[in-house]
Amino acid sequence: MEKRTIVTMPGDGIGKPVLDECIRVLDAVGFKANYVNGDIGWEFWCKEGNPLPERTIKLLEEHKIGLFGAITSKPKDKAAAELAPELQGKNIQYYSPIVAMRQHFDLDLCMRPCKTFPSNPLNFIRRGAGTSIEEPVVDVMIFRQNTEGLYGGVEWTNPGDLVYDALMTHPKFRENFAWCPRPELAVSTRIFTKKYTTRIVRAAFEYAKNRGYSKITVCEKPNVIRETSGMMLKIAQEMSKADYPNIWVEDVNIDAMMMWLTKNPENYNVIVAGNMFGDIVSDGFAGLVGGLGFACSANIGPEVAVFEPTHGSAPKYADYPVSIVNPIAMILSAVMMLDHIGESEMAARIKKAVSEVVAEGKVKAYDMLKMKGTPDVVNQGAVSTKAMADAVIAKL
Ligand code: NAI
Ligand code: MG
Numbered sequence: 001m002e003k004r005t006i007v008t009m010p011g012d013g014i015g016k017p018v019l020d021e022c023i024r025v026l027d028a029v030g031f032k033a034n035y036v037n038g039d040i041g042w043e044f045w046c047k048e049g050n051p052l053p054e055r056t057i058k059l060l061e062e063h064k065i066g067l068f069g070a071i072t073s074k075p076k077d078k079a080a081a082e083l084a085p086e087l088q089g090k091n092i093q094y095y096s097p098i099v100a101m102r103q104h105f106d107l108d109l110c111m112r113p114c115k116t117f118p119s120n121p122l123n124f125i126r127r128g129a130g131t132s133i134e135e136p137v138v139d140v141m142i143f144r145q146n147t148e149g150l151y152g153g154v155e156w157t158n159p160g161d162l163v164y165d166a167l168m169t170h171p172k173f174r175e176n177f178a179w180c181p182r183p184e185l186a187v188s189t190r191i192f193t194k195k196y197t198t199r200i201v202r203a204a205f206e207y208a209k210n211r212g213y214s215k216i217t218v219c220e221k222p223n224v225i226r227e228t229s230g231m232m233l234k235i236a237q238e239m240s241k242a243d244y245p246n247i248w249v250e251d252v253n254i255d256a257m258m259m260w261l262t263k264n265p266e267n268y269n270v271i272v273a274g275n276m277f278g279d280i281v282s283d284g285f286a287g288l289v290g291g292l293g294f295a296c297s298a299n300i301g302p303e304v305a306v307f308e309p310t311h312g313s314a315p316k317y318a319d320y321p322v323s324i325v326n327p328i329a330m331i332l333s334a335v336m337m338l339d340h341i342g343e344s345e346m347a348a349r350i351k352k353a354v355s356e357v358v359a360e361g362k363v364k365a366y367d368m369l370k371m372k373g374t375p376d377v378v379n380q381g382a383v384s385t386k387a388m389a390d391a392v393i394a395k396l
Contacts, residue, residue, distance in 0.1 A: 015069020144278025
């Protein structure tokens with residue numbers, strides 16, 4: 001096997017312990033790689049005024065594959081206050097290094113699988129007929145456009161003349177917003193392009209085709225957000241006709257989806273959405289299959305791909321003498337990485353090992369025991385981050 005180089009970016013807080021444990025699991029499955037460390041996150045914002053240093057971008061350019069833990073970000077004023085004294089007052093602006101990484105490398109395809117592990121105590125249950133309780137099996141892949149839409153960053157407070165005059169050419173703006181004094185006006189745009197909308201929709205169709213699904217669900221709001229949501233739905237419908245005649249397009253509004261997923265989540269297997277709605281619906285489904293301790297994701301571009309748990313840096317838990325957070329989300333992100341680079345057999349083995357640990361039910365992190373995450377949970381039956389990884393490794 002060719003030895004890969006993987007750029008590991010632990011970031012802040014719990015990013016480091018979960019990534020460390022994840023790499024032990026990768027070693028145990030026999031994945032041969034060199035790991036090079038990429039600096040990212042709050043520490044580098046404070047010290048260097050840049051949360052995504054150029055050297056990290058270079059590493060990703062060179063090696064193409066990244067494993068990322070989590071970062072901390074804070075509001076504008078806090079960001080400014082924590083900058084190193086020599087960098088203060090230079091008008092350096094904080095930006096999200098994750099969003100920047102996605103945009104820089106065009107990581108436009110975000111995939112977030114949400115799949116039930118049998119016997120996970122965090123699995124969603126619902127009332128059935130009479131007094132019965134049902135535990136539906138959730139198995140959905142969410143395709144989220146990762147670089148455009150409401151998170152595209154094209155926004156203004158107190159917009160300048162050109163922008164304001166352009167807005168005034170729109171009859172709805174004139175009718176409904178012209179009364180507002182300009183300094184009191186904030187505008188965030190939702191831009192979709194045909195190229196990138198087509199790419200995310202095609203990725204969803206290909207996935208459905210490879211797994212024999214007969215439907216993809218577009219989760220937008222085309223009846224209200226006609227131009228952008230409407231574009232995605234139309235592209236999907238045309239693509240179905242032209243290239244995937246055996247896969248039909250279901251149109252479910254994002255708000256209705258948040259209701260349906262608590263009623264019949266087993267009815268959905270492939271969902272495609274824009275940036276923000278994809279973010280929302282994937283968190284919704286993640287909540288049905290274990291929440292943040294289980295939610296993994298892939299950010300895939302034409303050249304570079306970065307794999308990360310969807311949770312953040314959980315600063316509350318960052319300084320515990322023994323880390324207690326669940327490393328499964330990070331481990332499953334590495335599984336997605338292995339699949340992406342063609343190491344599907346190793347990916348399947350790790351996934352099976354995780355399934356077995358969860359199914360056996362002997363080893364549980366505090367979240368699986370529904371405990372408050374206090375430092376002493378390990379004395380109350382919960383395992384540490386390391387012990388959870390050990391259990392997975394033992395199954396390998
Ligand atoms: P968070 O995801 O860091 O934590 C929320 C809560 O979820 C935690 O307090 C903990 O109870 C639980 N949790 C998270 N990961 C867990 C795990 N692996 N195992 C068990 N329980 C887990 O979100 P929060 O508190 O909103 O944000 C904290 C910081 O992280 C902020 O600075 C935020 O900006 C950043 N953030 C970064 C993300 C990223 O790096 N991708 C994503 C979300 C937030
Ligand atoms: Mg999110």
